[in-house]
Amino acid sequence: MRLAVVTIIIPLIAFACSSCDKRSEFFPSSCQCDIEQLTLSEPSSVIYHVSTDSDATVSSITYQTGDEKVTVHDPQLPFSTAVQLGKGQTVSLAAIGNPKNGNIILTYETQDPANAPTQLSSSVSRVWIKSDGICH
Numbered sequence: 001m002r003l004a005v006v007t008i009i010i011p012l013i014a015f016a017c018s019s020c021d022k023r024s025e026f027f028p029s030s031c032q033c034d035i036e037q038l039t040l041s042e043p044s045s046v047i048y049h050v051s052t053d054s055d056a057t058v059s060s061i062t063y064q065t066g067d068e069k070v071t072v073h074d075p076q077l078p079f080s081t082a083v084q085l086g087k088g089q090t091v092s093l094a095a096i097g098n099p100k101n102g103n104i105i106l107t108y109e110t111q112d113p114a115n116a117p118t119q120l121s122s123s124v125s126r127v128w129i130k131s132d133g134i135c136h
Contacts, residue, residue: 030059031135033128034094035106043086044110048093051078054102064092097128099135104128 048063058079062071065083069092072079085091097104107125128135 030096030098031104031128031130032094032096033104033106033126033135034092035108035126036124038091038108038110038124040085040087040089040091040110042112043084044112045082046085046091047080047082047109047111049078049080049105049107049109050075050093050095051105052097052099052102053105055100056097056102056104057100058095058097058104060096062092062094064090099128099130101130 048061050058050061052058058075058077060071060073061075061079062069063081063083064070064085066085066089091108091110093106093108095104095106105125105127107123109123111122130136
């Protein structure tokens with residue numbers, strides 16, 4: 001009896017597995033996009049930017065302001081905000097979104113307010129794309 005049940009069940013399981021669509025793998029519907037963090041050596045003005053192109057979307061943006069993080073839900077894009085951070089504080093920017101067939105672009109710029117306006121600020125950017133259903 002047990003042999004008959006096993007003989008019937010194994011071919012059914014094998015058939016069910018062989019009929020699965022190989023392309024039905026789980027792909028994220030959104031990406032956690034973040035950018036390299038920076039600890040400031042001097043007090044600085046920081047400008048955070050988030051933008052998209054094509055049909056990419058962003059559902060939230062989180063950025064560092066002093067000792068706390070601020071999250072903006074359903075931001076209007078392109079997003080830009082400036083904050084003043086002190087020595088030893090961290091520059092941090094993250095977004096949750098879906099690049100779809102476009103890009104999510106995260107950028108921050110730092111400028112030491114004591115520097116002359118002709119000096120260039122430092123800038124860091126990262127672009128998030130979706131390739132094979134995975135955010136890169």
